[in-house]
Amino acid sequence: MTVASQVKQTLASLKGASGTLRVYSTQTRDEEARGMFTEALEETQAIIEDLENRLKTLEFEEPQYKGN
Amino acid sequence: MQEWVLILLKTIGLFILVWAAVRLLGKKSLTQIDTVNFMCYFIIADITLLASVNIVPLFYAFIVLITWISLPIALDYLSIKSKMLHDLIKGKESVLVKHGKIMEENLLKTRMTGEDLLAQLRSKNVFNLADVEFAVMETNGEINPFLKSHKKPITAYDLSIKVAPQAEPQTVALDGNLLEEPLASLGLTPEWLKTELNKMGVALENVFIAQVDSSGDLYLDLFDDVPQLPPPKIKEMLYATLEKCQADLTTFSLETEDTEAKTMYSRNAQKLEDLLKRLRPYLLR
Numbered sequence: 001m002t003v004a005s006q007v008k009q010t011l012a013s014l015k016g017a018s019g020t021l022r023v024y025s026t027q028t029r030d031e032e033a034r035g036m037f038t039e040a041l042e043e044t045q046a047i048i049e050d051l052e053n054r055l056k057t058l059e060f061e062e063p064q065y066k067g068n
Numbered sequence: 069m070q071e072w073v074l075i076l077l078k079t080i081g082l083f084i085l086v087w088a089a090v091r092l093l094g095k096k097s098l099t100q101i102d103t104v105n106f107m108c109y110f111i112i113a114d115i116t117l118l119a120s121v122n123i124v125p126l127f128y129a130f131i132v133l134i135t136w137i138s139l140p141i142a143l144d145y146l147s148i149k150s151k152m153l154h155d156l157i158k159g160k161e162s163v164l165v166k167h168g169k170i171m172e173e174n175l176l177k178t179r180m181t182g183e184d185l186l187a188q189l190r191s192k193n194v195f196n197l198a199d200v201e202f203a204v205m206e207t208n209g210e211i212n213p214f215l216k217s218h219k220k221p222i223t224a225y226d227l228s229i230k231v232a233p234q235a236e237p238q239t240v241a242l243d244g245n246l247l248e249e250p251l252a253s254l255g256l257t258p259e260w261l262k263t264e265l266n267k268m269g270v271a272l273e274n275v276f277i278a279q280v281d282s283s284g285d286l287y288l289d290l291f292d293d294v295p296q297l298p299p300p301k302i303k304e305m306l307y308a309t310l311e312k313c314q315a316d317l318t319t320f321s322l323e324t325e326d327t328e329a330k331t332m333y334s335r336n337a338q339k340l341e342d343l344l345k346r347l348r349p350y351l352l353r
């Protein structure tokens with residue numbers, strides 16, 4: 001498995017987790033817990049962005065693995 | 069009219085009157101009421117019986133009933149308004165144990181023996197008198213002990229563990245029927261519940277009880293317990309996923325040779341680790 005595909009895998013599970021966090025940040029009734037979930041959602045979004053940027057660089061460096 | 073028809077009609081009338089009266093007298097259960105209220109219930113019951121079998125004329129019975137219903141309500145009202153009258157009418161609670169020592173005089177005043185006190189404490193799950201710091205007899209005769217601090221049940225606060233705040237769960241379906249009101253109070257629609265049930269492959273008719281907890285997860289109990297439903301584990305899974313991502317990021321930061329990427333990975337791994345620490349009480353409990 002190439003580095004790019006490993007990063008892609010992590011990115012995918014992180015996206016899944018952030019989706020679940022988004023669900024909880026809307027359906028939780030308690031104000032404080034909802035705030036926590038929203039905060040977590042924002043932080044994971046930032047990490048996702050960083051990983052996506054890194055992935056672009058990787059694909060630029062190893063174009064032969066693009067799409068894997 | 070025949071005699072028995074009269075008695076029947078009278079009894080039904082009195083039943084409705086007494087039923088309304090008892091509702092008016094308040095919501096307290098029989099174990100909570102004080103002696104005066106207990107007496108009222110007793111006399112109301114007696115007069116009703118005597119009147120319905122023609123031992124007391126109906127009119128007299130009415131006078132007695134109305135008096136015994138309105139007086140306690142008036143007394144209740146007065147005791148809400150004034151603390152002095154409250155103590156006079158309802159009596160005061162008496163302290164039976166103070167600083168771990170039994171107050172023998174107060175025990176005598178309440179006509180309790182040491183045995184009685186011990187028995188009452190045992191019914192509160194206190195078997196050892198040495199554990200009791202303070203105990204009080206309420207006006208309804210119940211004894212409530214306050215335990216010494218090292219014998220109290222431990223709480224999350226004692227352990228300085230942070231726990232997520234939780235609101236009460238709402239029951240959204242009972243006996244195969246949707247309950248619209250609790251659903252609406254959660255801001256959910258009947259369609260939402262139907263979709264969730266569809267996802268689990270359960271028909272609404274098969275649901276005995278469905279509850280939504282404060283984080284919006286659905287818990288079901290079915291009529292036929294054959295389809296084994298997994299308990300909601302979404303939060304645990306979410307925690308595990310995030311943990312795995314954190315580990316991946318750490319690995320990447322160790323493997324890569326690009327310094328810029330290295331710092332990016334390790335910064336984000338650190339961020340995720342902090343986040344996991346803060347999310348822990350909300351996702352795992």
